[in-house]
Amino acid sequence: MAHTITIEYTTKKKQQPHVNQLGFGKYFTDHMFIMDYDTEKGWYDPRIVPYQPILMDPASKVFHYGQTVFEGLKAYKTADERILLFRPDKNMKRLNKSNDRLSIPAIDEELALEALKQLILTDQDWIPEAVGTSLYVRPFVIATESCLGVAPSRQYKFMIILSPVGSYYAEGINPVSIHVESEYVRAVAGGVGNAKTAGNYAAGLKAQEGATDLGYAQVLWLDGVHRKYIEEVGSMNVFFRINDTVVTPMINGSILEGITRATVIELLQHWNIPVEERRISIEELVEAQHNGSLKEAFGTGTAAVISPIGSLHYQDEKLVLGDGITGELSKKIYDAVTGIQNGVLPDTYGWTIEI
Amino acid sequence: MAHTITIEYTTKKKQQPHVNQLGFGKYFTDHMFIMDYDTEKGWYDPRIVPYQPILMDPASKVFHYGQTVFEGLKAYKTADERILLFRPDKNMKRLNKSNDRLSIPAIDEELALEALKQLILTDQDWIPEAVGTSLYVRPFVIATESCLGVAPSRQYKFMIILSPVGSYYAEGINPVSIHVESEYVRAVAGGVGNAKTAGNYAAGLKAQEGATDLGYAQVLWLDGVHRKYIEEVGSMNVFFRINDTVVTPMINGSILEGITRATVIELLQHWNIPVEERRISIEELVEAQHNGSLKEAFGTGTAAVISPIGSLHYQDEKLVLGDGITGELSKKIYDAVTGIQNGVLPDTYGWTIEI
Numbered sequence: 001m002a003h004t005i006t007i008e009y010t011t012k013k014k015q016q017p018h019v020n021q022l023g024f025g026k027y028f029t030d031h032m033f034i035m036d037y038d039t040e041k042g043w044y045d046p047r048i049v050p051y052q053p054i055l056m057d058p059a060s061k062v063f064h065y066g067q068t069v070f071e072g073l074k075a076y077k078t079a080d081e082r083i084l085l086f087r088p089d090k091n092m093k094r095l096n097k098s099n100d101r102l103s104i105p106a107i108d109e110e111l112a113l114e115a116l117k118q119l120i121l122t123d124q125d126w127i128p129e130a131v132g133t134s135l136y137v138r139p140f141v142i143a144t145e146s147c148l149g150v151a152p153s154r155q156y157k158f159m160i161i162l163s164p165v166g167s168y169y170a171e172g173i174n175p176v177s178i179h180v181e182s183e184y185v186r187a188v189a190g191g192v193g194n195a196k197t198a199g200n201y202a203a204g205l206k207a208q209e210g211a212t213d214l215g216y217a218q219v220l221w222l223d224g225v226h227r228k229y230i231e232e233v234g235s236m237n238v239f240f241r242i243n244d245t246v247v248t249p250m251i252n253g254s255i256l257e258g259i260t261r262a263t264v265i266e267l268l269q270h271w272n273i274p275v276e277e278r279r280i281s282i283e284e285l286v287e288a289q290h291n292g293s294l295k296e297a298f299g300t301g302t303a304a305v306i307s308p309i310g311s312l313h314y315q316d317e318k319l320v321l322g323d324g325i326t327g328e329l330s331k332k333i334y335d336a337v338t339g340i341q342n343g344v345l346p347d348t349y350g351w352t353i354e355i
Numbered sequence: 356m357a358h359t360i361t362i363e364y365t366t367k368k369k370q371q372p373h374v375n376q377l378g379f380g381k382y383f384t385d386h387m388f389i390m391d392y393d394t395e396k397g398w399y400d401p402r403i404v405p406y407q408p409i410l411m412d413p414a415s416k417v418f419h420y421g422q423t424v425f426e427g428l429k430a431y432k433t434a435d436e437r438i439l440l441f442r443p444d445k446n447m448k449r450l451n452k453s454n455d456r457l458s459i460p461a462i463d464e465e466l467a468l469e470a471l472k473q474l475i476l477t478d479q480d481w482i483p484e485a486v487g488t489s490l491y492v493r494p495f496v497i498a499t500e501s502c503l504g505v506a507p508s509r510q511y512k513f514m515i516i517l518s519p520v521g522s523y524y525a526e527g528i529n530p531v532s533i534h535v536e537s538e539y540v541r542a543v544a545g546g547v548g549n550a551k552t553a554g555n556y557a558a559g560l561k562a563q564e565g566a567t568d569l570g571y572a573q574v575l576w577l578d579g580v581h582r583k584y585i586e587e588v589g590s591m592n593v594f595f596r597i598n599d600t601v602v603t604p605m606i607n608g609s610i611l612e613g614i615t616r617a618t619v620i621e622l623l624q625h626w627n628i629p630v631e632e633r634r635i636s637i638e639e640l641v642e643a644q645h646n647g648s649l650k651e652a653f654g655t656g657t658a659a660v661i662s663p664i665g666s667l668h669y670q671d672e673k674l675v676l677g678d679g680i681t682g683e684l685s686k687k688i689y690d691a692v693t694g695i696q697n698g699v700l701p702d703t704y705g706w707t708i709e710i
Contacts, residue, residue: 142418198418198554
């Protein structure tokens with residue numbers, strides 16, 4: 001590797017929060033990784049330093065034009081004290097795919113992965129060990145040039161921060177009720193919906209607030225062109241079991257190519273359960289629920305892994321899925337994926353790497 | 356007013372750049388305005404302080420989820436040393452409209468306008484006086500809560516920064532060639548295209564890079580649903596003169612409600628020139644150019660005011676507009692708007708306010 005990652009250790013370790021306080025993304029570890037970029041030098045000075053605020057010029061492009069991308073993955077500590085990462089190479093590939101879409105210079109994937117590993121090792125005593133907990137890893141890039149011209153930045157920072165996170169399902173995995181969103185749209189083909197970039201999340205906040213006010217946990221996004229094909233649920237990919245076939249929206253330019261999504265598809269294929277990536281209309285789901293063939297539905301993402309859907313609320317219809325409890329297949333997938341992630345089950349697919 | 360704006364003057368004034376070096380948004384004045392928000396206190400501590408970098412936690416929501424909005428307007432110094440603002444109340448209204456779409460708490464428009472005036476007065480010796488120059492004013496809001504949960508921030512900063520800007524047309528107002536974008540989409544109804552928020556600009560960078568590589572100045576955006584209706588040009592609204600009628604895309608949820616756009620429409624109405632806000636397809640423009648009725652086209656925005664379009668490149672067609680020089684009406688509108696803005700012409704419409 002061309003670069004050496006320097007480490008400056010903190011002289012004042014923080015008090016770690018109790019495992020019950022963790023929640024999601026609220027606490028950060030003692031160190032962080034930074035690497036700078038400018039058009040003359042390229043990416044330079046990769047370093048691990050004490051976690052600290054950064055100085056930003058108020059004219060930094062990220063504040064005004066949203067030139068930024070991110071990734072999310074988790075590190076797990078196994079019962080025998082090994083540290084596992086789940087398919088981190090896929091995150092680094094997707095980071096560069098997002099970079100390309102946002103006109104941000106590519107990052108050496110090997111270096112980024114090495115940085116991530118070294119940072120986790122540096123703060124390994126922060127990885128929580130209770131069932132369902134993990135260390136959430138957030139690599140991200142921000143445009144730092146101080147200039148208000150609308151054009152790609154000539155300076156960036158690539159950073160990695162770590163947050164110990166609690167069990168997503170403190171009281172067990174339970175289905176949630178979902179509002180099918182008819183007013184707002186998350187993304188459209190030709191836009192940035194398939195990149196992991198800030199603007200997609202900003203666009204979803206208002207609809208999420210509306211759904212929360214109505215008593216729903218999340219929104220189900222429909223496509224922006226026809227306003228009828230299923231896209232994502234909240235910030236997760238989504239799957240439906242119709243009779244004994246599992247269907248999920250195909251990659252179409254406006255949904256994120258989730259790594260958990262890919263994992264679920266591969267698992268189903270290994271299990272010889274038919275799985276289809278295709279367009280799915282909301283009418284098809286209504287019809288399937290009416291004729292009894294819609295058995296289960298669930299979201300997939302890094303944070304929750306599997307998030308079962310109990311009911312879908314579309315205009316005046318309330319579609320209750322299955323018997324309102326977590327479906328059999330949803331539970332089986334959840335157990336298989338989390339089992340491999342935290343080292344309880346053998347990883348026969350070669351998905352985990354040990355640090 | 357409930358709040359008093361405090362002022363901390365700089366002890367070290369910067370050297371001001373020469374008027375020929377100005378460009379756009381590259382230099383910033385000696386002071387800036389900041390006001391903070393948190394869910395308990397609401398907006399608090401409005402203050403003018405020396406221009407300086409701000410400390411940001413790496414987990415600040417603006418970096419990850421793009422919760423941010425901005426505005427842009429200009430202050431002019433007239434020949435008789437008065438300082439003029441152009442319709443700033445409209446910017447403040449739009450700021451709150453954008454805030455609402457992005458789930459950001461509303462800002463007292465009167466206070467924001469007062470802050471803007473006091474800041475400009477504080478740095479009034481930075482307002483350039485040469486023809487075509489002005490002081491660009493950038494109010495913006497960023498989400499500053501350090502938390503990775505996807506939900507509206509509980510803390511924000513509202514800031515105003517000032518940048519002396521050069522003449523947009525150093526060598527006179529000249530038409531540019533435009534690439535009609537067929538691959539990428541800027542925004543879609545139901546999304547955030549009608550809010551002045553970072554994500555819209557991030558989404559446009561890649562297409563702009565492509566157009567630049569092909570030798571064009573800007574892209575003409577088509578709608579994301581039908582891929583045929585005109586939306587905006589670059590980051591400006593767009594107008595076409597077809598015979599003696601002026602047409603511009605109607606407000607449809609995916610384009611920005613430009614203040615220059617509104618001003619041009621009002622001017623045309625005052626002049627009794629027919630103006631229509633409606634859907635305009637790219638085919639209609641091709642047809643109008645073929646039959647000789649497409650006379651002029653221009654973009655409108657705060658930075659350039661009027662940006663004449665010399666030619667449109669759509670698939671294999673090259674549509675040259677008029678005789679390739681700046682159209683008569685484009686020039687007339689440019690002179691009228693800039694004349695009122697910089698105080699050379701009497702403001703019979705009540706558009707300017709003097710500080």
